Amino acid sequence: MEKIKIGLIGLGTVGSGVLEMVSNNQAKISNITGRELIIKTIAVRNVAKHRSEVSDDIILTDNVDDIINDPEIKIAVEVMGGIDPAKEIITNLLNAHKHVVTANKDLIASHGDELARIARKNNADLVYEASVAGGIPILRTIVNSFAADEILEVKGIVNGTTNYILTQMQQKKWSYEDALKKAQELGFAESDPTNDVAGIDATYKMIILSQFSFGSHLALDDINIEGIQNIKLEDVAQAADFGYTIKLLGIAKRVGEGVFAEVAPVLVPSDHPLATIHNENNAVMVTGQAVGETLFYGPGAGGLPTANSVLSDIVSVTKNIALGTTGNTFNNYQHESEPIDKGDVIYPYYLSLQMLDVPGQILKVTKLMMEIGASFSQIVQTKANDTDARVIFITHAMSKKQLATLKAEIDKFDTIELRAAYKVLGE
CATH class of the missing domain: 3.40.50.720 (NAD(P)-binding Rossmann-like Domain)
Known part of the structure; x- marks a missing residue:
């Protein structure tokens, strides 16, 4: 032989x-x-x-x-x-x-x-x-099994370190710092975990997935990246009360003739398949025009x-x-992508604000939402400290452009601070 x-x-x-x-x-x-x-x-x-x-x-x-x-x-x-x-x-x-x-x-x-x-x-x-x-054979699957289907979206949990940390925060009520320390002890996180927890590792993977799914060649600067370092335990608990689990998701989807890609914390409905992916495991969900949603699950490292x-x-x-067939490109799919309009990227959002606990503060935010043509579906107010209230909103679907305007206007208030703004999946 x-x-x-x-x-x-x-x-x-x-x-x-x-x-x-x-x-x-x-x-x-x-x-x-x-x-x-x-x-x-x-x-x-x-x-x-x-x-x-x-x-x-x-x-x-x-x-x-x-x-x-x-x-x-x-x-x-x-x-x-x-x-x-x-x-x-x-x-x-x-x-x-x-x-x-x-x-x-x-x-x-x-x-x-x-x-x-x-x-x-x-x-x-x-x-x-x-x-x-x-260990998930996702790239060759996209090349071979989706060759005749148009992929509309690819999203998933592609970093085991961050998924382990968020799982512990949800299930064991650990702080981010405690969960990270345990991940390092178990070898799931490096002594310098920045690449993982800041979302950079997941972004590299989403760049490759986008190339295979859409034929587009995105650079690191083309993708909005937000890690998990600033996620608070109270937001994990509040998301659970609303019926969601917070996951660090990479999302890439076709928008018009362009591709939107982002890595950031997302509220995932508790009955969604991605919400059931725990600890260091990974999962990638591919949505094809013909086949619909397919999920690929397995160990993301090791x-x-x-x-x-x-x-x-x-x-x-x-x-x-x-x-005698060597020399073929692993991924032959090439497709020119046009810049996307942020007004075309639509999601509901989870907004966590801290504001002075006096009358009229929520009204300020409500007026801003009316001015940008957006609205709320849920509002919860709790006590933050002796002087401040913590107010949580879940919005109806709004665009990235509307969200950027809202953030800029809230920044102008001395008495209101936007502490977190996370996409909500499946609303």
Whole structure:
């Protein structure tokens, strides 16, 4: 049986999972592909640290050029993460006519188009199923199963760290700070959790999902990003009283000839499928014009779940090698998008305000809502402290343009502060 030799760059949680799965699942892989996969070389920063983890028949090196310049290696797997030096390494691998499998969402979201062009020029495959939602095979599903359907919207929970934190705040009534600390203790959050809790990680994933769903190429600056750092326990409790769960959602939807994309906290109805996704799990809901709503659920991170997605890419590339069909772009869908009008992006909103507890304050907000042509569906007032009241509104559907005007006008009041404004799903 012909052997396909692989170079692995990085031997962390995911890299170790790939090594384990290639070894344990060799019989099935060979049965499917007609080829035997051999991990020949692994590049790591510290050879001595990893020597005991790797069998003697695998070359362990701290020089990635040992993979780039080896003509026997056909597939390179990059699981080191980060944009630099990963971009240069993958560029060199592609120019050396290696097929590349990566789980690097930051790199693909930022430079995926450029790398895809380099791959095409070299008749090489560049695939990255594991870059979005860990063990959920969402990208290849969109490419294959939605090829003939027009996707109207893709939304979901694509960051396990923030979902774990919000789950604890809802179920155990923990503060954000306590939930984050526990997530760090369990390894769900980094010592510096900014990328996760500020919504940046989820945004990179939504950029990739938008490319596959709509053929559009969004940049980080095109997307409104709001994390979970400022979510208060009282808002989690109040949302529950209204019948909602707060989730950090990525939402991308077609609006006219453009694409609206946002990552932000959202009130999700308690009976909605996304409200039932707890802890570190992820879920992506794809809405097609023909098929309607479909939900894909599973582990969003972890060594073996992510390694499973990496291995599915390796198997796909191996099939292409066997059939002589390499060099095809992972995602061929391209569609020019026009700028969207914020007046066309419509949602109800949850508004949390703190105001001086004297007559006339709610009337000020009500007048503002009338002036911008918006209205409320629910109002709750509680005591904030000795001098202030906390007033919660849920609005009827209003546009992003109306919301921006409301925020600007409220900022002019000395006695009223808007503490939170979250979209409401499914109203």
